[in-house]
Amino acid sequence: MTQQILFFVFGAIVLGAGVAVVTVRNIFHAALWLLLAFFGVAGLYVLLEAPFFAAVQLFVYMGAIGVLIIFAVMLTQGIMKEKQLPFNEQWWMAGLMAVLLLAVMVYVIRQLPAVTPQALQWDSIDLLGMAFVHPQGFVLPFELASVLLVAALLGAVTIARER
Amino acid sequence: MGDAIVNVSAWIEGLLLGTGLSEPWVSFIMTVISAFVIAFIPVVIVIFLVWGYRKASARMQGRLGPNSSGTWAGPGGIVQTFADAIKMLTKEDIRPAGVDVIPYNIAPILIFFIALVVWAVIPFGPGTVIGVDLNIGIFYIMAFSSAALFGVLMAGWSSNNKYATVSAFRSVALLISYEIPQLLSVLVVVMVAGSMSMQDIVGAQRSVMYLIALPLPAVIFLIASLAEVNARPFELLEAESELVAGYQTEYSGMKFGMYYLAEFINSVAVGAIFSTLFLGGWQGPFVDAAPILGTVWIFAKITLMTMLWMFIQITLPRLRIDQILNFNWKFLVPLALANLCVISIVNKLINAQASDWTRAGILLLTNIAIALVAWTLVALGGRQKRRQYEAELEVVA
Amino acid sequence: MLEQFTFIGVFLLVTLFISCAMVGLSWVLRPKRPDPRKSEIYECGLEPHGTPWFQFKAQYYIFALVFLVFDVEAVFLFPWAKAYSLIPLYAVIEGVLFILLLAVALIYVWRKGLLEWM
Numbered sequence: 001m002t003q004q005i006l007f008f009v010f011g012a013i014v015l016g017a018g019v020a021v022v023t024v025r026n027i028f029h030a031a032l033w034l035l036l037a038f039f040g041v042a043g044l045y046v047l048l049e050a051p052f053f054a055a056v057q058l059f060v061y062m063g064a065i066g067v068l069i070i071f072a073v074m075l076t077q078g079i080m081k082e083k084q085l086p087f088n089e090q091w092w093m094a095g096l097m098a099v100l101l102l103a104v105m106v107y108v109i110r111q112l113p114a115v116t117p118q119a120l121q122w123d124s125i126d127l128l129g130m131a132f133v134h135p136q137g138f139v140l141p142f143e144l145a146s147v148l149l150v151a152a153l154l155g156a157v158t159i160a161r162e163r
Numbered sequence: 164m165g166d167a168i169v170n171v172s173a174w175i176e177g178l179l180l181g182t183g184l185s186e187p188w189v190s191f192i193m194t195v196i197s198a199f200v201i202a203f204i205p206v207v208i209v210i211f212l213v214w215g216y217r218k219a220s221a222r223m224q225g226r227l228g229p230n231s232s233g234t235w236a237g238p239g240g241i242v243q244t245f246a247d248a249i250k251m252l253t254k255e256d257i258r259p260a261g262v263d264v265i266p267y268n269i270a271p272i273l274i275f276f277i278a279l280v281v282w283a284v285i286p287f288g289p290g291t292v293i294g295v296d297l298n299i300g301i302f303y304i305m306a307f308s309s310a311a312l313f314g315v316l317m318a319g320w321s322s323n324n325k326y327a328t329v330s331a332f333r334s335v336a337l338l339i340s341y342e343i344p345q346l347l348s349v350l351v352v353v354m355v356a357g358s359m360s361m362q363d364i365v366g367a368q369r370s371v372m373y374l375i376a377l378p379l380p381a382v383i384f385l386i387a388s389l390a391e392v393n394a395r396p397f398e399l400l401e402a403e404s405e406l407v408a409g410y411q412t413e414y415s416g417m418k419f420g421m422y423y424l425a426e427f428i429n430s431v432a433v434g435a436i437f438s439t440l441f442l443g444g445w446q447g448p449f450v451d452a453a454p455i456l457g458t459v460w461i462f463a464k465i466t467l468m469t470m471l472w473m474f475i476q477i478t479l480p481r482l483r484i485d486q487i488l489n490f491n492w493k494f495l496v497p498l499a500l501a502n503l504c505v506i507s508i509v510n511k512l513i514n515a516q517a518s519d520w521t522r523a524g525i526l527l528l529t530n531i532a533i534a535l536v537a538w539t540l541v542a543l544g545g546r547q548k549r550r551q552y553e554a555e556l557e558v559v560a
Numbered sequence: 561m562l563e564q565f566t567f568i569g570v571f572l573l574v575t576l577f578i579s580c581a582m583v584g585l586s587w588v589l590r591p592k593r594p595d596p597r598k599s600e601i602y603e604c605g606l607e608p609h610g611t612p613w614f615q616f617k618a619q620y621y622i623f624a625l626v627f628l629v630f631d632v633e634a635v636f637l638f639p640w641a642k643a644y645s646l647i648p649l650y651a652v653i654e655g656v657l658f659i660l661l662l663a664v665a666l667i668y669v670w671r672k673g674l675l676e677w678m
Contacts, residue, residue, distance in 0.1 A: 026263075028266075028320060029263075029265075029266075032266060032317065046568075049562065051297065052299050052639075055299050056306075058307065058309070058310055059305065059306040059309055059631065059635060060632060060635055062309070062313070063306065063309030063310055063312075063342075063631065064339075064627060064631040064632070066313065067316075067339060067627070068621075068625065070316055071335075071616070071620050071621045071624045074616050075616055075618060123642075125298070125359070125639050125643070126642055126646060129640045129641070129642050129643025130647055133643075133647055133652075133654045133655060134651070142636070142658065143657060143658060143661070145636060145658075146661040146662055149632060149633060149662060149665070150629075150661055150665040152629065153669070156625045157622060157674060160618050160622050160625065161622070161672075161674065194570050195574065197567075198570045198573075198574040198575075199574055201571065202571065202575050251586070252585055252586045252589050252590075253586075253589045253591075254586070255590050256587070256590050258599060259600065260599045260600060260601065268583075271583070272576075272580060275578075275579040276576055279575040279578065279579070294567060294571060295564045295568060295571075303568075309631075322601075324601050324602060326602075332620055339623065339624060339627040340623060340627065343627065343631070347634065350634065350637055350638065350641045351641075353638065353641040353642060354641040357644060357645040358642065412602055413601065413602065416586055417582060417583060417585070417590075418583065418586075420582075420586075421579070421582060421583070484677060485676070485677030488675070488677055489677070492670070492675045493670065493675065496630070496666065497663070497666070500659055500662075503659060504656045504659055507644070507655065507656060508649075508652060508653065510644075511652045512649070
């Protein structure tokens with residue numbers, strides 16, 4: 001019962017903050033609302049009994065992506081002067097894409113077989129760690145993630161340097 | 164002597180059950196009480212620490228420090244902090260013109276909040292003498308402390324002051340940079356202890372504390388943590404001579420006081436985390452016989468680390484931002500990466516049946532070897548730079 | 561698991577309460593005598609000139625990018641380090657490979673001179 005209430009509380013935080021992100025006129029405030037949305041998602045992870053992912057959410061999204069976004073915001077010129085509504089002539093296209101994305105996600109989730117929760121014999125983080133490096137597990141994606149990170153860094157640095 | 168803290172909590176629980184409350188309510192009230200107790204531990208420590216810090220810094224600089232508070236001078240001016248607290252609370256809170264009101268007001272609350280939050284998982288004694296023993300303990304601390312820089316960014320950005328904005332940018336660059344070596348050295352500890360839970364990490368240091376087995380990660384962690392709490396060699400945010408008071412410039416009254424307190428709480432928290440990760444936490448002689456001694460030991464270790472922090476903070480001069488960032492990215496990060504790689508392989512090669520002391524000895528030797536290699540490389544690089552410089556001088560001459 | 565997080569939740573609320581209570585207490589106790597001269601922005605005793613919300617240099621952004629990559633790397637490595645005692649040597653070397661690939665990125669950024677503070 002408490003869990004349901006908390007789910008709705010966190011859901012409301014995420015949705016409310018998400019709406020604020022796209023409607024607030026000040027882009028710095030929008031970035032701060034986005035951080036609140038990230039925090040709400042961390043709460044949802046805790047309710048799913050995935051505390052590691054909750055911490056990762058705080059760590060990567062709030063700690064790293066958030067800083068990156070705020071730095072990017074502050075690199076744009078004259079951001080505190082312009083107070084117009086953040087809509088341009090393409091708003092309906094973005095809305096359409098959002099609706100489409102929602103439809104696809106609802107469809108995919110409905111296709112999934114129902115899962116009955118069961119107790120794990122192992123610590124879930126141990127399982128994750130072993131799966132990362134197990135030959136039958138995710139060793140290739142694990143190493144590819146590293147390559148991807150390097151490629152992303154090189155690309156981003158090249159672009160940022162040209163500015 | 165039994166475990167006094169457990170006994171007290173059992174006594175309160177019995178008292179509450181005696182009033183006829185139902186079981187879940189009693190456990191909830193106990194949770195709230197313990198949350199309040201743990202949240203007040205750092206606040207109480209800091210009230211005395213501020214006095215101690217001022218006394219220590221005065222002595223190191225050949226002054227007397229606080230010795231009289233208005234009409235009544237307590238022993239050595241110990242009431243000074245209380246007088247300061249009352250002064251802070253009753254000061255007018257000036258909100259400068261043109262600030263971005265909501266972030267401006269949230270920032271000090273956020274910074275203070277995060278300074279307190281990390282104390283939930285620090286073990287103050289064996290068994291249940293801890294806020295909560297999360298299985299992601301140390302990761303929880305790192306996650307929340309990485310969110311603290313938004314307080315800095317919000318304060319600096321919303322203050323409508325150029326010094327504040329520059330300071331916020333600089334200190335965020337510092338905070339994010341030094342988080343990397345910190346994380347990499349925590350990874351080594353997690354790897355050797357086989358757990359992220361704070362109590363498990365303490366338990367793994369039963370025979371040998373990690374300061375002996377892993378001195379290099381310990382030193383890297385300490386340096387990086389000192390940078391994270393803006394101790395003096397890395398103090399960019401205040402840098403009085405160039406940035407006035409950094410991102411706190413436009414704050415006054417209690418809001419300024421909260422930054423001040425949060426800085427002290429963070430510094431004590433670094434001591435507590437370092438003691439838990441590398442000094443064996445509450446482990447010490449006679450802990451098995453009297454568990455309450457564990458609490459004494461951890462506080463003794465925290466005091467020791469806090470004194471070390473004071474000594475570093477008071478005696479060292481401040482570095483420039485390029486020196487600070489160079490030291491991190493070109494020395495600490497490569498060293499921490501090399502350390503993580505080598506130790507992970509060496510530790511796996513040690514026989515699983517080896518005793519704790521053998522393992523610690525081999526790890527210590529590995530650490531010394533890595534440190535020597537790093538030292539040689541730095542010395543060679545320095546010599547090369549110097550030759551280059553001297554050659555340039557000759558050309559000019 | 562969730563009992564533990566009940567404590568964390570309560571603790572977060574308590575610490576938030578304490579933080580807000582301190583500001584609230586001073587809000588009750590403090591004198592309120594606003595004055596336009598008091599509320600001027602500090603700028604070395606001169607009249608403030610221009611806005612502080614100017615464009616910052618891209619250098620900060622590059623540091624944030626490098627940080628992001630290493631941050632994500634650390635997140636990947638935490639489960640690996642946690643499961644360290646359960647995995648064989650070759651699996652450990654896979655993790656080391658992961659780290660070395662990222663070290664290449666650091667060396668690249670270093671050689672390109674992007675870590676120099678300009």
